[in-house]
Amino acid sequence: MTKQVRQLDRVVIRFAGDSGDGMQLTGDRFTSETAQLGNDISTLPNFPAEIRAPAGTLPGVSSFQVHFADYDILTPGDAPNVLVAMNPAALKANLGDLPRGAAIIVNTDEFTKRNLAKVGYSVSPLEDGSLDGYSVHPVGLTSMTVGALADHDVSKKDAERAKNMFALGLLSWMYSRPYESTITFLERKFAARPELVGANIAAFKAGWNFGETTEDFAVRYEVKPAKMAPGTYRNITGNAALALGIIASAVRSKLPVFLGAYPITPASDILHELSKHKRFGVTTMQAEDEIAAIGAALGAAYGGALGITTTSGPGVALKGETISLAVALELPLVIVDVQRAGPSTGMPTKTEQADLNMALFGRHGEAPVAVIAPKSPSDCFHAIIEASRIALTHRTPVILLSDNYVANGSEPWLLPDVESLPDLTVEFASAPNGEDGTTFLPYLRDPETLARPWAIPGTAGLEHRIGGLEKADKTGDISYDPANHDFMVRTRAARIEAIQVPDVEVEDPDGEARVLVLGWGSTYGPIGAACRALRQRGHSVAQAHLRHLAPLPGNLGEVLKSYDRVVIPEMNLGQLAHVVRARYLVDAIPYNKVRGLPFTAAELESMLEDVVKNG
């Protein structure tokens, strides 16, 4: 049977199931196949904090959304065109996000009376007509998988578990995905248990063949490769990009890296990844707590390593006192905060941008640090190298604000040429710097950067003592002198302001815009997509996105004042807007959502359209 093939420019698929159904893996594989084909991609995993919430319940639903297109895209998509629902809970939890007409593939084997009752369905939604507006494909995913594996030497449980591969096979067929990488992946993943390699490949192929033969799926789709810049690509999550960026910082600075970390969602993957790459001179230490993690990193920095600590908001709160110490010691230190929804434990697997205030102001005393935020998963690589550069050059703590959305989301990444990465080499102090030629002045500053010498233990003739007590200018001796303290406080502030950061760039294609949208961090995608959509409909709107939050770009005030209205969407209650109002006296319009999920492009488009039209 030859099936009709229809061309699409973009598709959004959401795989949803129980947290034990392997939806993250299924989504990852589909993404990888899609990357191989050359589509542009953006993904959004969404899972509960519980490892295995009670099976079949709404809190246990885990999903993975992938958006792929034949042009460059900026977000994982607002609404799925296709929902794969592995059980009634997955259907119920995700149905609200589906536009009418979307396709739903349901695993009918899980639609038992008991499972329906667990999520409050008295009648199966497959039978009561409530899904009439959708294109529903009922498929016995579990039973067909078990049937397909009848001749395989695997337990019934293992056979049932392969149902996600059946679903992947079916979707791979529907969207004409190349599957070689999945076969290789399965061979590698189950290398120790060859019977599972065979079973999972068979389940995948059974799903593929089912699509090809069943009359329920009359159409197969194709999405042509996107026009992307030439080069080698890989799909990358934000956390993986941070780990690679840290290794690149080690290579480009020629320094050993010391990572101190305490396990915390959603930052732990950075520790996991780095612990595999010791050959680059990377030492990872899983410390006894967040404070020890940053303390050890600072101790290593004192000894001449690139000291890094990775955590999330609750961890940054605990590290505050040590960050202040690093401010006083004027030593390089990189603090990565993969933000999650707070306060307190909040929603550990959900995203938010609400740690900006803490990064900028969350320490005792006047304790300024540099703050930087990546805008997308692949940008994490370059942002952490920039954070390392600032820390090493300016001998200051730098806070990098990632978030759960960029950390776990993924996109294609054009791999950089290693030689093109910035040179991060620094010089340690090696000789006395006093006028007499014998004295060492640990707080004598470089006139341009205001950085002090990095004099590491082991250097003869430079023995000195530093600490958290206020220090006299130049000598670093303990000082309670009022004028000296005033001078040192102002100098520490001036040190941060002295950091050279590039001007913020404004995207205003027709130059007619009167409204500027200003964002920072992970909102870049949805803001960009909203601006594009508005422009396509004939409206003018300008977009600027901040990577550097401290110090702010030198041209920002001028940029802000050249527009009639400035809109600042943030996944917090207006933290950047507050800074902008205070610093530039610009009456910015905040737009704030804290739902634990990224903005949709559609909501930003509608909000911005209102501002563009009505001011």
Added chain:
Amino acid sequence: MAGRDAPAAPVAVKLTMKDFKSDQEVRWCPGCGDYAILAAVQSFMPELGIPRERIVFVSGIGCSSRFPYYMNTYGLHSIHGRAPAIATGLSVSRPDLSVWVVTGDGDALSIGGNHLIHALRRNVNLKILLFNNRIYGLTKGQYSPTSELGKITKSTPVGSADSPFNPLSLALGAEATFVARTIDSDRKHLQSVLRAAAEHEGSAFVEIYQNCNIFNDGAFDELKDAGTRDDYLIRLEHGQPITFGKDGQFCVVHPPGGFGLEVRETASVSPDHIVVHDAGVAEPAYAFALSRLPGEDLRNTPIGVFRQVSRPSYDNLVHSQVEAAKAKATGTPEEQLAGLLTSGDTWTII
């Protein structure tokens, strides 16, 4: 960076006590026990044969934590309780250094208790000197985690309701490989303990009884006064039977059926039953039993090295993992990085 991977080894440098005195004015209260400890450490340091630039003193907060300012070595006066954590990062990344932590009973056992026990269980190559004066001095006289139950202080006007820690019992419970106690006023003994600590690979935990003459004066007088000290102190000597008292009239025995050690009159026991001190006993219960001997009145206080056993240091284990990975790698770091970036599923667009 040459030599940064080489472990701290004695080299032929001739230094004197004077070389270890910094130019900073010492600002402890007149009569403080810290002066005696500082002088003992400064005059001991030349013995190490390690050049000053390879020695680092790291401290937290408290009177004792001002110590690094007075040593003409590298020094880091950090924040309250965190010195062991900070020193861990330094020691692990710089095996060529000799890293010393100076802390107090509040710093190490209260706010920094977590870091202390984890440094000890990891066996980080740190020499940890805990100055125990059983009081908070710098904050002017509150009770500390080693103050006796019922202690009357500014914050406990009717007596503290907290039971104290026994620092040595705590360190032993935390798997410390080297545990010792000494006294500020006994320079010879203090230096003999420092010597043993310096030679130990891994964490060396040294409790130093130190007098705070302002807020807790005389806390250890019975151990110092010529009239009482011999009857109160048990001077542990490796390989020697544990007897003490002016005339050796007391001894330590392991009573049959009991869990621990007890003090007896020497005349009342057969010499075979007197415990012969062995710091190398693998089972920590022995050193723990020694640590439980003192009574609230300080009678039967052992000083010296309680425990000294060999276990690989955290530093060495971590370092050897990194070195093993480096040894297997081929190509320049840039080539390796390029290889890493292109590993996994990639695709090329022409």
